[in-house]
Amino acid sequence: MAAETGEQLHAIFGTGPLGQAVMRELIKKDQNVRITSRHPRIKGNDRVDVVAGDASDPEFCKQLCAGATVVYNCANAPYNKWPQLLEPLFTNILEGAAAAQARLVVADNLYMYRSDTGPMTEDTPVEPVSRKGEVRARVAAKMLKAHDEGKTKVLIGRASDFFGPQVTLASVGSQVFKPAIKGGRAQVIGDPDKLHTYTFIDDFGRALVLLGEHEDAFGQVWHAPSGETLNTREFVSMIYDTAGNKAKMLRAPRWLFSVMGWFNPPIGEIKEMLYQFESDFVMDSSKFRNRFGDTSTPNRKAIAKTVKWFRDNLN
DSSP: OOOSOOEEEEEEOOHHHHHHHHHHHHHHHHHOEEEEEEESSOOOSSEEEEEEOOTTTTHHHHHHHTTEEEEEOOOOOOOOGHHHHHHHHHHHHHHHHHHHHOOOEEEEETTOOOOSSSSSTTSBBBBOHHHHHHHHHHHHHHHHHHHTTTSSSSEEEEEOOOTTOOOOSTTTTTHHHHHHHHHHEEESSTTTSSOOOEEEEHHHHHHHHHHHHHHTTTTSSOOOOOOOEEEEHHHHHHHHHTSSOOOEEEEHHHHHHHHTTTTTTTGGGGGGTTHHHHBBBOOOOOOHHHHHOOOOOOOOHHHHHHHHHHHHHHO
């Protein structure tokens, strides 16, 4: 089915790096955007209406979605509060999209898969091995059930660990890009010699918008196209090379996350997800590429854009 054309209203929940990546892609396509979070730190313009609001309020979600053709759920809950907050949050957004009779594009991750069964495809069995994976699996099943029951059209787009402009809190966020620029030592987690797929944030945003344009993409799970999968040591070395420095890295020990968790609970939650970095963690996006072509950005080009952003925003 061909992509829809013409000016439409698109509602985005979440003004973080992914929500803004989706917003930028929609602006490129001359679409109107309404975007929200509790404390948005972005400015609106003639194409973008920025609304401060709380998606934990079902009525606010319905108001935000009103008149939208497509709704993008790029929202998240505090990492250490997923069991309590994530499902209600996603349910409110689902109900808002349904009330507006809008299509719903849900951004997701890979937590519901085991990583020791080879490259992960959309057909990889859902067998979460963590509490957060169980939450993600349950919520995703609820979203797809709503589609199957005709509540509203829903699709799920999944990506691996993010990097890119504005992505500071990530496994290859500030603790890698800033020292790469300054010539310091990057801190990495897990085994740096294991393969790991990293997804450029702009590629994920572009993929979600493209999926949302095609009715035949709904009712399915899609893996966003990403650059070539390297091991983390190679990926970080490419970051340093792009920044003009020699790679230096330090592997964070497991116990560190337990200690830091006493002072910063979200960081403590990382410990149960370390399995993703201690064995090969490869995302297969063949389904998307076969349907839409390869829309990913080559790693070196994506890293160059990210280095520039961090260099321009060093503090």
